[in-house]
Structure formats: C-alpha cells, structure tokens
Amino acid sequence: MGQHDEWVARDAAVVWHGFTQMSSYAESSPVLVDRAEGHEVIDVDGRHYLDAISSLWVTTLGHTVPELDQALTDQLARGAHTTMLGNGNQIVVELSEALARVVPVDEPHFLYASDGACAVEQALKIAFQYWVNRGVTGRDRFLGFGGAYHGDTIGALSVGDGGFGTTIFDPLRFPVLRAPNFADPDCFPIACTMVAEHARELAAVIVEPLVQGAAGMQLASPAGLASLAAACREHDVLLICDEVATGFGRTGTLFASEQAAIRPDLLCLGKGLTAGYLPMSATVAGGHVFAAFLGPDLSERTLYHGHSYSGNALAAAVALRHLELIDAYDVLANVRARSDELRGLLDDRVVSRPGVADVRLRGLMGGIELAPPAEGLRWGRRVCAAAVERGVLLRPLGDVVVLMPPLTVTSEEIHQIVHTLTEAIDEVTNFGADAP
Numbered sequence: 001m002g003q004h005d006e007w008v009a010r011d012a013a014v015v016w017h018g019f020t021q022m023s024s025y026a027e028s029s030p031v032l033v034d035r036a037e038g039h040e041v042i043d044v045d046g047r048h049y050l051d052a053i054s055s056l057w058v059t060t061l062g063h064t065v066p067e068l069d070q071a072l073t074d075q076l077a078r079g080a081h082t083t084m085l086g087n088g089n090q091i092v093v094e095l096s097e098a099l100a101r102v103v104p105v106d107e108p109h110f111l112y113a114s115d116g117a118c119a120v121e122q123a124l125k126i127a128f129q130y131w132v133n134r135g136v137t138g139r140d141r142f143l144g145f146g147g148a149y150h151g152d153t154i155g156a157l158s159v160g161d162g163g164f165g166t167t168i169f170d171p172l173r174f175p176v177l178r179a180p181n182f183a184d185p186d187c188f189p190i191a192c193t194m195v196a197e198h199a200r201e202l203a204a205v206i207v208e209p210l211v212q213g214a215a216g217m218q219l220a221s222p223a224g225l226a227s228l229a230a231a232c233r234e235h236d237v238l239l240i241c242d243e244v245a246t247g248f249g250r251t252g253t254l255f256a257s258e259q260a261a262i263r264p265d266l267l268c269l270g271k272g273l274t275a276g277y278l279p280m281s282a283t284v285a286g287g288h289v290f291a292a293f294l295g296p297d298l299s300e301r302t303l304y305h306g307h308s309y310s311g312n313a314l315a316a317a318v319a320l321r322h323l324e325l326i327d328a329y330d331v332l333a334n335v336r337a338r339s340d341e342l343r344g345l346l347d348d349r350v351v352s353r354p355g356v357a358d359v360r361l362r363g364l365m366g367g368i369e370l371a372p373p374a375e376g377l378r379w380g381r382r383v384c385a386a387a388v389e390r391g392v393l394l395r396p397l398g399d400v401v402v403l404m405p406p407l408t409v410t411s412e413e414i415h416q417i418v419h420t421l422t423e424a425i426d427e428v429t430n431f432g433a434d435a436p
C-alpha cells in the first residue's frame with residue numbers, strides 16, 4: 001500500500017482547499033504532490049502525471065527549469081524581499097524596464113501585487129481615482145462582460161459575473177453594467193452601445209482579451225475587441241485589459257491584446273508572470289493614467305494603496321529571467337505550432353464524438369464542452385478523473401474540460417493528452433467503439 005491515503009488524511013485534517021468541498025475532498029482521489037519536474041507532477045507514491053493544466057494556468061516553461069532555479073538562488077543571496085513603499089529595489093527596476101519594452105501599454109508604469117485578483121483591485125481603484133484626480137465627477141461605475149472572471153476578492157468578484165457558487169456573495173458585490181457573454185455574437189456591438197450611452201458614469205470597461213478563460217474558454221474575435229477599444233477611446237472611458245490568464249504567450253502572442261492591436265489604459269498581469277514559480281502580479285498603467293496621480297507630496301492625488309509583498313525580489317528575479325527565456329527558447333513559435341497540432345487532433349478525434357458539444361481553442365488555451373444528456377451526471381469531473389487515472393492531470397470548469405498545457409509542451413505530449421482525453425470521454429460517456 002502506498003502513502004497516498006495517509007497524506008490525504010493528514011492534508012484533510014489541517015488544510016482548507018479553495019473551491020473544494022472538504023467533506024468529500026479525501027474521497028475524490030486528489031493528487032498529493034511530492035515534487036514537480038519538467039512537465040510532470042509526481043505524487044507521494046511516485047506516480048507521474050502530465051501537468052496538462054499548467055498547475056491551474058500558471059506554469060509556462062514547466063517545473064524546475066534550471067535557468068529559473070538559478071535566477072532564484074542568485075537573488076536569494078541578495079535578499080528575498082524589501083519593501084516597495086517609498087523605497088526601491090534594483091531587481092524590480094530591471095524587471096520593470098524589461099516589461100516596459102514588451103507590454104502593449106504606452107509609457108507603462110508597474111504597480112506590483114501578489115495575485116491576479118489584487119492586480120484587478122488595483123486597476124479598479126486606479127480607474128476610479130483617475131477621474132477624481134482629474135476633477136471629473138460621477139465616473140464611478142464599471143462595465144464588465146457576462147461570464148467574466150477577474151478573481152475572488154470583493155471588487156474583482158463584483159466586475160466578474162456570477163457562477164462557481166459565488167452567487168452567495170451577491171449582497172457584497174457592487175453593481176456593474178453588464179454586456180453579454182462572448183458566446184453571444186452581438187456582445188461587442190452591444191457593449192459599444194452601452195459605452196456610448198453610459199460614458200458619463202463609467203470609470204472603465206474591463207475585459208479579458210480574446211478568451212474568457214473561466215467562462216469555459218469562450219472566444220472573442222480580435223475585431224470585436226478592437227471595436228470595444230475604439231468605443232472606449234471615442235467616449236473617453238478607460239479600458240482595463242485583464243491578461244492575468246492570457247498574458248505571457250498563452251494565446252500565441254506575448255499578450256492577447258496585440259492580436260487586436262489595442263493599447264489598454266490599464267493592463268492586469270499575473271499567473272504566467274513568474275513562469276508559475278512565485279506569486280506576483282502587476283497592474284500596468286499608461287503614462288496618461290499615471291500622470292493624473294502626480295501632485296504635491298502627501299496630497300490627495302497619491303494612490304493610497306499597497307501590499308506587503310509588492311515587488312518581491314525573488315519573484316522579480318524569476319520574472320525577469322522568464323522574459324529572457326521566452327525569447328531564447330522561441331516559446332511563442334512553439335505555442336503556435338503546438339496549437340495548430342492540437343487543433344488538428346481535436347478536429348480529427350474529438351469534435352465529432354458523441355457527447356462533445358463544442359471545442360474551443362486559442363493558442364494553448366483549450367476547452368472541450370461536453371454535452372451530458374441529463375443534469376447532474378458531472379461529466380466534466382468524471383472525464384477529468386478518468387484522465388488523471390491515465391496519468392494526465394486535467395481539471396474541468398463545469399462540463400468544459402480545460403486543456404492548458406505548459407507553453408513548452410512537446411508534440412508527443414500533445415498526442416498523449418488527446419489520446420488520453422478521447423479514452424476518458426469514451427469511458428464516461430459510454431459511446432466508445434464497443435458501446436451499443
């Protein structure tokens with residue numbers, strides 16, 4: 001007998017897992033990780049799993065990347081953390097200079113935090129205060145999209161749409177103007193009309209460029225996104241692009257906003273920023289936004305906001321090296337090639353399978369929407385569990401199976417993922433070759 005059960009029991013006794021019902025956690029065959037290497041996680045009994053969800057969308061180059069490990073140890077010798085409040089740190093300056101050269105924001109300034117949700121909170125507060133500082137009144141509302149997800153803190157939860165069991169928090173959410181979900185082909189024309197009609201109340205529009213991840217990989221056209229940016233510009237409303245999920249190569253370009261040739265006023269970064277190594281996020285403000293906060297020392301124009309671990313030096317060192325490696329390894333070319341390959345395989349083997357309603361893919365963000373014939377069959381969960389049994393770590397969003405492999409995934413691994421997925425789908429949906 002392996003050590004799995006004992007570790008799970010110890011885990012369930014003291015750890016509280018997010019988005020997880022703890023009374024059934026131990027019975028749901030969780031993978032209890034001993035270590036992670038390359039594209040795999042290895043459990044306490046030595047079983048290997050291909051990490052096809054990039055440890056919930058954060059891992060870009062894989063685990064234990066020698067160059068990133070080195071960057072981390074080098075920085076460790078120079079101190080793990082010093083405060084960014086009123087003081088600076090060399091490695092954070094270097095990271096910001098490197099990011100400034102590549103982010104789709106004009107004259108960018110970087111305010112760091114630790115999680116994606118905090119980057120969103122910062123963007124919302126900056127957008128609100130931007131208008132106050134400029135002496136414009138009444139600009140205190142936000143426009144978000146149906147199906148949007150921006151994180152789990154109260155502000156991020158407010159601009160996000162409901163779902164995932166979060167409706168219980170509705171009384172805490174502030175009201176937001178809501179355009180339709182990306183699945184509605186008219187969502188952008190409608191959003192643009194709303195921007196025009198409500199411009200004088202709107203502080204900002206917030207959008208996930210090209211892919212609504214948590215909505216189950218709902219895709220938007222670059223042209224639709226560009227029309228939204230144009231409406232914001234025309235009506236003088238700030239545009240916040242939440243690239244926490246799409247940033248750092250996930251969609252085939254370094255940032256998804258590039259594919260629509262848009263330059264948001266505020267950009268939120270997280271997840272892949274440190275290659276999945278350490279918690280770091282950033283709110284990127286355009287020069288015109290930043291300038292609205294300049295004024296006399298101690299004046300009301302200052303942004304009174306900051307987090308203890310803002311600009312953590314270890315995270316900054318890894319993030320800086322990560323940016324260099326994305327170039328050195330030509331990671332974006334691999335994302336595009338593997339994405340094309342994955343699309344071909346999914347078209348061939350998955351799209352037409354009974355039980356599959358839709359397949360959506362952009363770059364290496366994929367969603368396989370299952371179509372269970374009745375409520376409560378939990379196909380998403382069961383297909384992923386069947387894949388985990390076969391050594392491929394997957395996790396669903398409802399009945400959408402998410403495919404989010406590391407950006408350095410190989411052709412062989414893409415084949416392994418699709419092969420495992422088809423077996424898992426057939427097992428659960430019972431439409432396999434030998435089914436009646």
Ligand SMILES: *Cc1c(COP(=O)(O)O)cnc(C)c1O
Binds near residue numbers: 114151208
């Ligand atoms: C994951 C995610 C967030 C929240 O990031 P956390 O680090 O989990 O707080 C925000 N926006 C988008 C688009 C995300 O995918």
